[in-house]
Amino acid sequence: MSLFAELKRRNVFKVAAAYIIVSWLIMQAGDTLAPALHLPDWVNSALAFFLILGFPLALFFAWAFEMTPEGIKKEKNVDRTRSITHVTGQKLNYTIIALLVAALGYFAIDKFVLVPKREAEILKTAQSAPLQATDTDALSPAEKSIAVLPFVNMSEDTANEYFSDGLTEELLNLLAKVPQLRVTARTSSFAFKGQQIEIPEIARRLGVDHVLEGSVRKSGDHIRITAQLIRADNGFHLWSETYDRTLDNIFTIQDEISVAVVDALKVTLLGEAPRSRETDPEAYRLYLEGQYFFRQRSVESIRKSTDLLQQALAIDPDYAPALAELAFAQLWLGAAGGEEPKVAAALSKQAADRALALDPGLSLAHLVQAVRYVYYDFEFKKGLEEYRLAMEMDPGSALGLGGYGVALARNGRFDEGLKYLQMGADRDPLEPEVYSNIGRTYEAVGDYDRAEASFRKVLELSPDYIGISHRLARLNLLRGEYAQALEDALRETDSVYGVTARAKAYFSIGDKPASDRELATLIDESARLGTFQIAEIYAWRGETDAAFEWLDQCLEIRDSGMASILGDHFLASLWTDPRWETLLQKLKLWDTWQAMPPAWGGPPE
Numbered sequence: 001m002s003l004f005a006e007l008k009r010r011n012v013f014k015v016a017a018a019y020i021i022v023s024w025l026i027m028q029a030g031d032t033l034a035p036a037l038h039l040p041d042w043v044n045s046a047l048a049f050f051l052i053l054g055f056p057l058a059l060f061f062a063w064a065f066e067m068t069p070e071g072i073k074k075e076k077n078v079d080r081t082r083s084i085t086h087v088t089g090q091k092l093n094y095t096i097i098a099l100l101v102a103a104l105g106y107f108a109i110d111k112f113v114l115v116p117k118r119e120a121e122i123l124k125t126a127q128s129a130p131l132q133a134t135d136t137d138a139l140s141p142a143e144k145s146i147a148v149l150p151f152v153n154m155s156e157d158t159a160n161e162y163f164s165d166g167l168t169e170e171l172l173n174l175l176a177k178v179p180q181l182r183v184t185a186r187t188s189s190f191a192f193k194g195q196q197i198e199i200p201e202i203a204r205r206l207g208v209d210h211v212l213e214g215s216v217r218k219s220g221d222h223i224r225i226t227a228q229l230i231r232a233d234n235g236f237h238l239w240s241e242t243y244d245r246t247l248d249n250i251f252t253i254q255d256e257i258s259v260a261v262v263d264a265l266k267v268t269l270l271g272e273a274p275r276s277r278e279t280d281p282e283a284y285r286l287y288l289e290g291q292y293f294f295r296q297r298s299v300e301s302i303r304k305s306t307d308l309l310q311q312a313l314a315i316d317p318d319y320a321p322a323l324a325e326l327a328f329a330q331l332w333l334g335a336a337g338g339e340e341p342k343v344a345a346a347l348s349k350q351a352a353d354r355a356l357a358l359d360p361g362l363s364l365a366h367l368v369q370a371v372r373y374v375y376y377d378f379e380f381k382k383g384l385e386e387y388r389l390a391m392e393m394d395p396g397s398a399l400g401l402g403g404y405g406v407a408l409a410r411n412g413r414f415d416e417g418l419k420y421l422q423m424g425a426d427r428d429p430l431e432p433e434v435y436s437n438i439g440r441t442y443e444a445v446g447d448y449d450r451a452e453a454s455f456r457k458v459l460e461l462s463p464d465y466i467g468i469s470h471r472l473a474r475l476n477l478l479r480g481e482y483a484q485a486l487e488d489a490l491r492e493t494d495s496v497y498g499v500t501a502r503a504k505a506y507f508s509i510g511d512k513p514a515s516d517r518e519l520a521t522l523i524d525e526s527a528r529l530g531t532f533q534i535a536e537i538y539a540w541r542g543e544t545d546a547a548f549e550w551l552d553q554c555l556e557i558r559d560s561g562m563a564s565i566l567g568d569h570f571l572a573s574l575w576t577d578p579r580w581e582t583l584l585q586k587l588k589l590w591d592t593w594q595a596m597p598p599a600w601g602g603p604p605e
Contacts, residue, residue, distance in 0.1 A: 015062035016055075018096050023051040025102060145208040147184040148172040150193040151225070154217040164216040165190075166288025167225070170254055171212070176396040184208055185398035185428030191461075203232030206429060210238070221247040221281075227257050247281045277359075279312075279319040286312035287322045294329045299338035305329045323355035324365040331372055341558050345376045363394035367403060375560040378587050380411045398427035402434050409441045412566045412592040414600055417441055432462040439471060444567025446599045448475050470497035473505060477540075478569055482508040496522070500533040504540050504570070515541070532561025539571045547571070548579050555586060566593060567601040575604060 030047050148171055153164040169186055176183040184206045192202050199211050214227035228240035239260055243253045279287070290308035293301040309326040313319060327348045334344025349372060355365040370386035373379040387404040394400060402424030409417035418441050425434045439454030455471050473488035486509060489501035503518035515537075522534055535550035554562050565571065566589060574580045584590040596602030 012059055012062045014093065014096065015058055019055060019058045021096065021100060023055070026051065144180055145182040145184075146175060146210040146212060146229075147189050147203065147206045147208045148175065149202070149211060149213040150190050151213070151227075152215040154215045154224075155219065157218075160216075160218045162289045162292035163218055163285065166291055167216055167250075167254070169291065170288075171257060174254060175212075177394060179395055181396070182208070182427070183396050185424075185431065187398075188428045188430035191430040199230055199235060200232050207426070209233060218247075223247060223250070223253075225253055225257075227260075229260075247285070250281065250284060251278045277319070277321055279316045279322075283312040283315040283319055283322070286315070287319065287325065290322070290329070291325060294325065294332070299333070299336050302329050302333045302336060303338060306333065318358055320355045320359035320362050320365070323351045323358070324362055324368060327351035327355060327365065327368045328371075331368060331376075335375070335560060341376060341560075345372055345558070348372055361393050363390045363397060363400065366390035366393065367397075367400055370403065370407065374407050374410055375563045376558050378555075378558075378562060380407070380563075380588070383407050384411065396427065398424045398431065398434070401427060402431075402437060405441075406437050409437075409444065410563050410566065412589070412596050412600070414441050414445045414567060430461055432458045432465050435461070436465070436468065436471070440564075441567075443471075443475060443478070444569075444600060446569075448479055451475055466494045467492070467497045470494070470501045473501040474570070477504055477508055495525075496533060500537065503537045507537075507541050531557065532559045536568070536570045539573050542573050544574055544577055544579075547574060548577070548583070551583055555583070562587065565589070566596065569601055572601070572604075575601075 027048060148168055151164045151168045153161045155163075168189075172183060172186055172189065175181060188206055199213075203209065203211055209232050211230045211232055212227065213230065214225060217224040223243075223245055225243045225245075226240070227243075229238045230236070231238055241257070241260060243256070245253055286308050290305045290312060292305075293308065294305035296302075306326060306329045309322050309329065312322045313326065316322070327350075330339070330344050330351065331348040333339045334341040334348075339347075348368060352365045352368045352372075355362055356369075359365070366386050367390040370383045370390060373383035373386060377383075384404070384407055387400065387407050391397065391400045391404060401420050405417040405420030405422075405424060407417075408414075408420065418438065421434060421438045421441060425431070425438065428434060435454045435457040439451045439458070442448070442451035442454060452472065452475055455468050455475075458465050458468050469488050469492040473485045473492065476482070476485035476488060482505060486502070486505035489498065489505045492498035492501050499518050499522045503515050503522065506512070506518060507515035519534070519537055522537070526534060531550055532554050535547045535554060538544075538547035538550060551562070553559075565584075565587065581590055584593050594603055598605050
């Protein structure tokens with residue numbers, strides 16, 4: 001008897017099929033339950049390891065042992081004339097059919113019931129806005145809405161600015177945890193720092209009906225905080241208070257202010273006021289200072305931020321907010337070129353895992369995990385799940401809403417992504433980055449006019465915003481307006497964006513030598529400027545072999561540009577090449593791309 005026939009007779013193939021289906025069901029259950037139970041990532045990894053380890057063991061037992069009426073026996077001890085392998089095989093057939101039905105049922109329930117239900121719940125808790133709404137001046141105030149303006153630093157030492165800014169942000173974050181209260185995000189509130197603008201005008205621009213403002217005077221360990229809650233339409237003070245305290249009870253002050261504001265807005269009946277996470281006063285001071293430098297987003301400031309946060313954690317190793325902030329800063333340091341991405345991602349994961357172990361409900365830690373999954377690991381499904389968890393824990397977070405919208409777009413779900421991006425814009429109407437992401441999403445779906453309007457909004461909010469001239473050049477290249485694209489490219493001041501835009505524009509107007517010079521500059525500095533842009537240029541020029549070589553390199557070094565590969569019309573020359581399928585299979589995006597319409601950069605008709 002041949003080996004194949006013997007394997008078949010002993011039901012080895014059927015045992016293998018049953019084992020694979022059962023393992024798949026177990027892994028799906030693990031993917032669903034692990035986030036819900038806040039289990040660490042290694043749990044699913046360990047589960048997969050043991051299931052893989054068990055596969056050859058299952059095959060060995062199927063080969064070496066046989067089920068008989070007297071129980072399990074070694075196959076060599078079974079009389080062939082009395083063997084019941086055919087009966088066992090029939091039972092395995094029924095088992096496999098039942099397992100396949102269960103697997104299909106789970107797939108259907110997950111796709112058509114669980115995922116839509118989760119997203120519907122998120123949509124319900126967040127305030128939606130029309131997709132075309134980009135004019136922040138037209139926002140109307142919402143009930144129980146508030147903006148927390150930067151508390152003024154009244155200290156003699158101007159270096160204490162970080163403390164007043166940090167206190168403001170902590171109060172803002174506390175109030176944002178009240179589900180019934182819409183709180184304008186930090187970037188929009190801080191846009192009015194140092195400006196002499198009347199409260200009603202600020203409220204009109206931010207679309208809120210209440211404003212919290214105040215001042216901080218710090219001298220050594222003694223602080224005086226004055227806070228007042230103002231109704232925007234009439235300027236009346238609903239509440240005001242002055243606190244003279246020492247630094248060691250700063251958390252009590254924050255809690256007192258948040259409770260007083262919530263009481264004044266009459267929402268305490270809908271839920272308790274949030275409370276601060278307490279820590280050592282010096283650790284808290286270092287945490288606030290670390291936050292302050294992280295927000296500046298330069299390589300030098302982020303390095304200083306990580307140093308300050310590590311000093312805070314040396315005092316209180318279990319202060320979860322500092323761990324989450326450190327995880328975010330380390331991830332940014334890798335993206336900004338201040339650290340090797342692989343090292344930065346590993347350090348970030350370690351800090352975020354520790355933060356979640358201490359506080360599973362910490363929204364920022366889940367947000368950092370989501371960013372790493374999408375932009376470094378290219379695990380889009382896991383990234384979306386972490387974004388959902390972050391938003392469930394902090395429904396008012398503009399960062400979470402906008403991030404989830406970008407992640408949906410990165411996974412080819414551009415229409416859904418736009419909805420969440422607009423929610424983020426509603427919560428943070430003066431944040432240029434959210435309009436940049438909206439414009440990039442409109443570019444992906446081929447709506448170049450709305451994309452341009454969004455990019456123009458960015459320039460209105462921040463005339464020096466990096467990369468927007470490059471974005472306008474991209475739109476004009478895709479429109480076929482090559483001369484205008486070159487004009488835009490020549491205005492781009494950032495090195496990587498400027499070189500990339502000029503290399504494409506020069507090629508498009510027929511000046512290949514100039515394009516080659518720009519491309520050579522980019523290649524010479526690829527370690528500093530990135531590699532994804534080089535692949536884009538080669539693809540735009542129709543040099544597909546070189547484009548795929550650079551894309552493979554991007555995948556190997558985890559270039560974050562790979563996360564935006566779907567909807568990138570500059571890669572259109574690659575879409576009919578067999579290597580395109582291979583690349584997207586590695587990213588687990590092949591099925592997603594096939595389902596996208598051509599206008600969104602899906603398979604050409």
